[in-house]
Amino acid sequence: MSNPANFDTAKPAFEQVVFFADGVVIDESTAAFAAGFVDAPDVATSRVLWRFDDGWASDDVEHDFVVCLAFSMARNQVFGLGRNGWVRSSGGAGVSFEFDSICGEYTDVEILGASDRGVMSRIRAICDSVFACGWGSQIYKLTGDEWVPFEQGLVPGARHGFLDINGPAEDDLHAIGMDGVIAHFDGKALVRISHHGWVGARQAPVRGLGGRVLDAVDVSREVRSLRPTAGARSSC
Incomplete structure (x- = not known):
């Protein structure tokens, strides 16, 4: 090199x-x-x-x-995600x-093809699995030793700039990013969610705050709850 x-x-x-x-x-x-x-x-x-x-x-x-690190207790591995995939x-x-x-x-x-679609942003260990996301609507799940696209349900060709992914369970995930984009995975498909007042906002990373409550922080550092689910428990 x-x-x-x-x-x-x-x-x-x-x-x-x-x-x-x-x-x-x-x-x-x-x-x-x-x-x-x-x-x-x-x-x-x-x-x-x-x-x-x-x-x-x-x-x-x-x-x-390398832009991000994650430790998977289930795999006993540390993963470092590079912005080029x-x-x-x-x-x-x-x-x-x-x-x-x-x-x-x-x-x-x-991650094959990642660099052609955009910069990778975040890697996270969620329950027993590992996920990665990035620009160009990229979301991947580590299956065995292979990174498999995890974008079912998103509009083909959409260019969402995902900055982070998190959730209390593998069938209850949120991906969030540029222009206020939020996508939720319910175990079957990813569905884009519209939130009043969030369009055009550059959302900072999603953070799991215990249970099933997820908050996002925009560039003004205002915290906004994605879903108030007090009392619910994580399945991890």
Whole structure:
């Protein structure tokens, strides 16, 4: 791979200044962080840093910029989503999150066709499954080791810019994004929801706040409930 402009590969890894894009806690002594390089913030190069009980370590990603991380307890894996559709996974059944078993031990998989449709935005572990979403109406579900399109019900050719996906159960999900777009999955199909006053709003990520209550935050930081379902419980 060619050297990105203004990126000094002569610097040792510990001297390269990074900025953090996301992070995820695995247990009380272990966490992972997605980071970019200050000298080359816009290129398809990034780094996953690991914080262990006895120090720090890192793995570089040379073909994509990792924008989001998720930890799946069901799979015992950390997933890093690149904006161009590459997904890096570390861990697995029976693997302990320690330096010798994690650093340099990973699998990179490309979500086929993702980069042609738009930037990927978010990856989330929801119950026992892992989902990813992005621009160009992209939603995928990890099935086995393959990322399968999960867009049934959406209008073909629609260009929704999804920023996040979340929900209390695999058959009760919301995807939300640009221009106030909200899509709900009820176990059968995704249906776009219209909310008065939300058209034209750039919604920030959906957050699960316990039970079945989901809130969204717009650019003015106003919190708006998608559905008041007090007392309902998550099936996860």
